Amino acid sequence: MSNLLEKCCLIGESVGGDPTHFMIERALDDLGLDWRFLSFETAADRLAEALAGADALGFAGVRLRGTLADKPPAIASRTERARRTGRITHLTRHDGVLQGDDATGPALVEALAEFGDPTGKRVVLLGAGGAAPSIADVLVECGAALVAVADASSDRAAAVVLAAQTQRSDAAPKDSLACEVRPLAWEGDWLDLPDHVDWVVSTASWPKSDNERIAKVIAPELNDSHVVIDLGIGSNRSPLQLAAAGRGATVIGGLPVLVAKTALAVEAWTGLEVDRAVLRDAAEEFLGV
Template structure:
């Protein structure tokens, strides 16, 4: 299935890019859907990013996935941007149609959809560990989707306060708070917290009082390698429902696949590919 005479092609741009499983996962997804599409990976330093994106436009690439540091740099080069991507300042997925580039953030959307399946978004109180790029993407998506209250627990309160101001001004969210956490002063979760999300790259002990974890709270972690992080182990011991980083990685890539192709992604094929690539 092709939309034009040349090969349908998507790509990943980032720096560094070594060890990223996206190409292998999406090639398997194209094959599972019987699509004659190809996926390429390019290591693109920031200084060359504008030119690389111009090349993708000229060569009519159907889609582009962005890895750091380009997710926050791409906005000036896009014709359209989805609401969550605009508010968070984070674009990880681009679709090209007729020479026009539209930017999306599928990371926040992936987590939002998985949390919705557990009933932990609408009017829910959500605690997010971190205030960096993933916290921004997740916070923006949940705020737009109707979360009742979002708490950002982070080591640098200034970053959280800027994010708090953005969400309160640009989304329907009316309750957003910042908690400063350190190893010496860990986070104690409120009893009415319905979801906790680790949006930091830390996979080992986090500054959280696990005994305060509400037993029915959904616990999610963005770290996908290893997928069984300290937080996931603690949550499972408390019999809390969990969403691991591997599931999130697959879901955000599946959403990009569906944006580009209009075809449902085979998530099991994608999971098998990632587990094979990462030797899990």
């Protein structure tokens, strides 16, 4: 038996301002585990090499940050969810090999638990980039009534819709709930939400310079019946969050989703239950909120 400490790491293109390292170190300490957690920066085109190195060095787990999670290399060992979404948020060593998984969808469901589960919900997904495939996937899996995908690029929205529709077709024999999945026209400064929408989920998958403009486009469509989830992370409320609150909508920032996603990764690595409050306190301390 080796007397070396277990190792896990964060890999991203820019990890300096990310609270993940601080959060995971706090979680490992709270669990009483004398593990080592490291952070590494790498370019997207070197990610396959970085993962091969982490695998060869026996890392127990890897957390991928930001855009590296969106377009990971085509590794052989993935969960079924990661295969469907094409994304990997973390990898866990199983049978001597690092296996990729996508925790974004389950993390969203966990973060929204106080507002009910997605079953029967009518949801608009703003932005077809970033986490959009993961969110659409879990909404279909959980039996949402509607998943409408809005993006300035109709091709990108169509790709997310097609992937989700394929999953719905595969699930149809097992699930009597009919989930309507369709694109939603978003032309410049015009967006018309469908009737009776419950949740509006922003992937924040556009340049930050567009935040103010997009918030102004969406705000007139919102009211106090909507729950607005903005997956962006920051020390201040985003323009969308401020605009939604001004319209009386219930607003949730991206922090609860980050907390759940990080907890799910650490639980996969360690097999132990993670205290979400420990992670949230660490993230808020790091971000100064």
